[in-house]
Amino acid sequence: xxxxxxxRLPALLGRRNGTRTDLSVEGPVRLGERxxxxxxxxxxxxxxxxxxxxxxxxxxxxxxxxxxxxxLNAAPSSSGRYPNAGPLMLARAGIALVDAPExxxxxxxxxxxxxRISGGSIYLGDEEIAQARRxxxxxxxxxxxxxxxxxxxxxxxxxENTVAHVxxxxxxxxxxIAFPPTRASFRDRHVLIVVRGDRHRRDLKALRAYIxxxxxxxxxxxxxxxxILEAGLKPDMxxxxxxxASDAALCCGAELIVHAYPDGRAPGRERLxxxxxxxxxxxxxxxxxxxxxxxxxxxxATLIVSVGAHFNLVEFLxxxxxxxxxxxxxxxxxxxxxxxxxxxxxxxxxxxTLAPLAFFMVAFLVLLTILVITxxxxxxxxxxxxxxxxxxxxx
Numbered sequence: 020x021x022x023x024x025x026x027r028l029p030a031l032l033g034r035r036n037g038t039r040t041d042l043s044v045e046g047p048v049r050l051g052e053r054x055x056x057x058x059x060x061x062x063x064x065x066x067x068x069x070x071x072x073x074x075x076x077x078x079x080x081x082x083x084x085x086x087x088x089x090x091l092n093a094a095p096s097s098s099g100r101y102p103n104a105g106p107l108m109l110a111r112a113g114i115a116l117v118d119a120p121e122x123x124x125x126x127x128x129x130x131x132x133x134x135r136i137s138g139g140s141i142y143l144g145d146e147e148i149a150q151a152r153r154x155x156x157x158x159x160x161x162x163x164x165x166x167x168x169x170x171x172x173x174x175x176x177x178x179e180n181t182v183a184h185v186x187x188x189x190x191x192x193x194x195x196i197a198f199p200p201t202r203a204s205f206r207d208r209h210v211l212i213v214v215r216g217d218r219h220r221r222d223l224k225a226l227r228a229y230i231x232x233x234x235x236x237x238x239x240x241x242x243x244x245x246x247i248l249e250a251g252l253k254p255d256m257x258x259x260x261x262x263x264a265s266d267a268a269l270c271c272g273a274e275l276i277v278h279a280y281p282d283g284r285a286p287g288r289e290r291l292x293x294x295x296x297x298x299x300x301x302x303x304x305x306x307x308x309x310x311x312x313x314x315x316x317x318x319x320a321t322l323i324v325s326v327g328a329h330f331n332l333v334e335f336l337x338x339x340x341x342x343x344x345x346x347x348x349x350x351x352x353x354x355x356x357x358x359x360x361x362x363x364x365x366x367x368x369x370x371x372t373l374a375p376l377a378f379f380m381v382a383f384l385v386l387l388t389i390l391v392i393t394x395x396x397x398x399x400x401x402x403x404x405x406x407x408x409x410x411x412x413x414x
Contacts, residue, residue: 043135043136043137043138044066044088044089044115044135044136045066045088045133045134045135045136046064046065046066046088046089046133046134047064047065047066047130047131047132047133048065048066048067048068048091048128048130048131048132048133048134049061049062049065049066049067049068049130049131050068050124050125050128050129050130051067051068051069052069052070052125054067054069054071054074054078054081054082055077055078055081055215055242055263056262056263057069058078058081058082058084058085059265061082061085061086061087062085062086063085063086063087064086064087064088065085065086065087065088066087066088066089066090066091066134066136067082067085067087067089067090067091068091068093068124068125068128069090069091069092069093069094070092070093070094070125071092071094071096072094072095072098073095073096073097073098073100073101073103073105074090074092074096074097074103074105074106074109075103075104075105076103076104076105076108077215077216078105079104079105079106079108079109079112080108082109082114083108083109083112083114087114088114088115089114089115089116089117089136090109090114090115090116090117091117091119091122091124091134091136091141091151092116092117092118092119092120093119093120093122093123093124093125094118094120095118095120096116096118096154097159097162097166099162099165099166099169101166101170102163102166102167102170103166104163106154106159107156107159107160107163110154110155110156110159111156115136115153116153116154117136117139117141117151117152117153117154118151118152118154119141119149119151119152121149122141122148122149122151124149127148127149136151136153138153139151139152139153196301196303196310196313196317197301198301198313198314198317198318199276199299199300199301201256201274201276201299201318202274203236203238203255203256203274204236204318205236205314205315205318205319205320206318206319206320207319207320207321208235208236208320208321209233209235209236209320209321209322209323209324210235210236210237210238210315210320210322210323210324211226211230211235211236211237211238211324211326212238212240212308212311212312212315212323212324212325212326212328213237213238213239213240213243213244213246213247213254213326213327214240214243214308214325214326214327214328215240215241215242215243215245215246215263215327216243216326216327216328218327219243219246219326219327220246220249220250222326222327222360222361223246223247223250223252223326223360224250225360225361226324226326226360226363226367227250228367229324229363229367230252235322235324236255236256236315236320237252237253237254237255237256238254238255238256238257238258238311238314238315239254239256239257239258239259239264239268239273240257240258240259240307240308240311241257241258241259241260241261241262241263241264241307242259242263242264243326243327244257244264244265244268244269244271244273245264245265245267245268246327247268248267248268248271253271253272253273254268254271254273255273255274256273256274256275256276257269257273257274257275257276258276258277258278258301258307258310258311258314259277259278259287259307260277260278260285260286260287260307261275261277261287261288261290261291262286262287262290266294269290269291269294269296270294270296275291275296275297275298275299276298276299276300276301277291277298277299277300277301278301278303278307278310279300279301279302279303280302281302281303281304282302283300283302285300285302288300301314304345305345305346305348305349306345306346308325308328308346309345309346309348309349312325312349312353312357313349313352313353315353316352316353316356320356321356322356322358323353323356323357323358324358324359324360324363325357325358325359325360326360327360328359
């Protein structure tokens with residue numbers, strides 16, 4: 020295989036130069052070992068080369084939004100461990116999804132190489148460089164049904180892992196985490212905690228009136244910062260391991276807090292040091308989402324509203340989590356102060372913007388009437404105006 024040809028590859032389904040065809044799909048490739056980083060670099064019409072076991076709903080939504088024509092996966096898009104919805108979402112969106120775990124895509128290709136996918140074959144120019152498995156809607160729907168039948172196995176393993184790790188993360192329950200002093204004041208305020216999820220954009224849109232009227236403190240968990248900026252808002256604080264938030268989000272002026280491992284290791288800190296951004300570090304067990312909620316609770320927030328948080332088994336498995344001990348302990352500690360965004364959007368009745376205006380107009384008319392009655396000069400002017408109105412109307 021020629022050196023040039025060894026470095027390229029295609030994608031599947033049916034678009035050619037961005038136009039759908041029945042026979043093949045082709046386009047320039049863009050490679051990324053981690054999908055959440057790759058989606059920030061993708062352009063419409065490109066072929067995404069990923070290495071993503073069990074493509075989750077969030078990754079699928081971001082790939083669809085990026086406008087890719089195909090996704091070539093160097094790992095199984097669905098391992099059968101649980102019913103992950105990502106592959107079916109991509110196929111239903113008309114995106115060619117091809118599994119090629121044997122093809123060594125990351126060694127054969129570089130960004131910009133143009134590939135073509137036809138059926139289960141991957142071509143570089145006219146040369147077939149790999150055979151792969153194209154995943155179609157009917158097949159994925161059948162697999163989804165089969166995986167759902169085995170969900171009890173995933174649930175049993177998940178529950179065992181949760182119980183096994185509860186003792187390791189009791190600091191979340193006992194309040195032994197040393198939270199640093201912060202610029203942002205949580206005391207007696209509502210706190211909106213935004214997590215990168217499959218519904219954070221919709222939740223933020225539904226909460227627009229609540230955010231406008233209540234003006235909660237906005238805390239972004241890592242990549243949730245970009246969702247906040249996309250919604251036309253600005254985070255007051257960004258907390259996380261700093262691997263998902265964009266450079267623009269990290270430089271938006273928000274207070275930055277790096278979530279470190281309990282032993283103090285904080286890989287995400289290097290990125291902030293290189294960028295010269297001021298930050299603090301919190302060593303703690305659990306997820307960044309849990310730590311953000313606990314910080315709000317410990318610092319006196321009256322209500323904690325979660326956006327994009329994870330609540331069901333499939334969402335936890337999508338996040339590659341085998342258990343929910345930290346989430347269980349966090350919810351147990353903060354109790355009734357935590358509310359999901361959907362609950363707030365359904366219960367919150369924004370004050371009407373017309374009512375104050377109507378009240379002002381009525382008050383103005385009453386005041387004007389009193390002035391006209393009590394002032395002879397204004398009374399004469401009013402009589403003249405009224406006479407002209409009658410003449411104009413022919414009364």
